[in-house]
Amino acid sequence: MKRVSIKDVAREAGVSATTVSYVLNRTPSETISSETTQRVLEAARKLNYVPNLNARSLSSRKSNLIGVLIPQTEPGKELMFSNPFYGELLSSIEYHARQNGYHLLLSGTQEDQDYVNIARNRGVDGIIIVGTYPGRNLEALKAIDAPIVLVDSYVKDTSFHTIGIEDREGARIATEYLIRMGHRDIAFISGSLREHGVNSKRYQGYCDALQAAGIPLDEQAIYSGTVDYEYGIEAAYEYMRRGQKQTAAFVTADVISMGLIKGALEQNLRIPEDVSIVSFDDVYLAQMSYPSLTTIHQNIPEKGAMAVQLILDAVQSGRKEHTECILPLRLIERDSVKRRGGDA
């Protein structure tokens, strides 16, 4: 089946390509007689015409394409594999983009040089970037004239829109809860603590809570690795090696918690009897876990919806002012925490 172009439709309808274009795009400034409109529509249907979006975007400079960049958390690992958070987020982004007539150009990246090129390459109308750190080659990004939304990033720059959560506060709430439940020796378990990264903020929140309760910070209570299931298991072993000092842990991601539980189990540690856990994200995994996870809930679908909305708004309005969204957080109590002693 040969590709049918706008010209074929024009010929079939006995009009010019221009007219076809007008009809199909409902160009408001142009007014086409309803009779012609009918003929064109008919011809298009008959020929089973589908406009070529590449050509359209080439001439109109609008692609209806949103670029989504999800970082490889671990080089070599494949994209969202290690953390369902990404899957859930992407899922939501895709859904809302589609509802608005946009398609998604998906890419993982090892190095952000790619970011820029992909975007400029394909002429995307907007870009959603998940979790970049400040200080990477943002200059190049800024040069792109499509709106850019940074999700979960602490890059502060008026060139970008941002969507995030109160990481520090969330961590504080989690840790404080543990304290309120009678724990004083509380581990902090997370992915890598890069400066200005999400985990660092959560670390600060953890410290805030300890400090407020007058509990000294113990270096030995800090576990930092990668954001995946495997590290959770490892952390459990490391916990044993370090002498099982803590009765509870604040873990910065549900996946890690899942691994932690597994590792604990392997060593006959009971959760929450021996170690209580509060974690972060409230990925759907959190409720599937056994015990189910007490965790800081964030609205992941909403995050995705919002990211798309910001792009759409920016595209439509053409405005440049940047928007900064902070989504609410709350603690969900499930079964991974045990009250301890009588000092509640």
Added chain:
Amino acid sequence: MKRVSIKDVAREAGVSATTVSYVLNRTPSETISSETTQRVLEAARKLNYVPNLNARSLSSRKSNLIGVLIPQTEPGKELMFSNPFYGELLSSIEYHARQNGYHLLLSGTQEDQDYVNIARNRGVDGIIIVGTYPGRNLEALKAIDAPIVLVDSYVKDTSFHTIGIEDREGARIATEYLIRMGHRDIAFISGSLREHGVNSKRYQGYCDALQAAGIPLDEQAIYSGTVDYEYGIEAAYEYMRRGQKQTAAFVTADVISMGLIKGALEQNLRIPEDVSIVSFDDVYLAQMSYPSLTTIHQNIPEKGAMAVQLILDAVQSGRKEHTECILPLRLIERDSVKRRGGDA
């Protein structure tokens, strides 16, 4: 920053646009002096030139874009949300595509009309479709002249490449294993049993095993719903309602099993003591579960890698013969099955 085009580079380097194109694409048929090549490269770098892939694809009819279509399992639900299988698969597809210089155009779909249009719209070089049923409007799909890979679909048509697994055989192995472990009353729990769907095949395998063991099929042992966590929970309740007849269940997806375990737990049923479970997929969830899942393992990353490879091969060779891949399956023994009675 104004968009810099090939012409700008040409001017800067003092050559024609054609030459720039030749240099940048290393067009093999054309031979450019190394001196000119240098000048062009230099100019391109200096101007920070990035080729416009839309334009390129418009004129060369090659987009370096692979369309990926993942069906909404449940309308209204967002994409891969309900089953991590999709996330893992997509992850792998993205990774391998990127390694080969391809980008991904991602879309979920409610109705397959979209399939076709998206593809034709953007001029993708190939399409990967996950889990279509036969009999949908495949005619339209066939009209697309890009190679199409159907993953986990029982559509038999030489217009498409297919990648799948021995669903029926896998189910047989799972069920047979349960029988070998001393179970005779075995539930079958799955998503919807659409004709020629993956679940139907697995149902057949389940029947095969029962029959081979001389166990009569019991209608009351069949549970069919949706492929998600929630249905698993529901199935557990339904199991109670139906009188707890079975001592084991073959479940066609790990996510459902997770829900089943949860639901069982809520009713003080012990897994595997009261009910043994063998499930299917070996999604990473399967090991996180408690008890961890004895399940039929399929190599999901390999599936994705293969899908990409098939497209790449087809594009490069231009050949039309269709390829049919069946990936191997094997049983992974974990903790969700208990041996029963003495008739092992």
Added chain:
DNA sequence: TTGAAAGCGCTAACAG
């Protein structure tokens, strides 16, 4: 109410 013409940025014969 419609169409001709130019052009988006690039590649592909075909000349030279």
Added chain:
DNA sequence: CTGTTAGCGCTTTCAA
């Protein structure tokens, strides 16, 4: 070895 000339399929002034 390099440039000229046509498009790819569409949108967009501008004129009729």
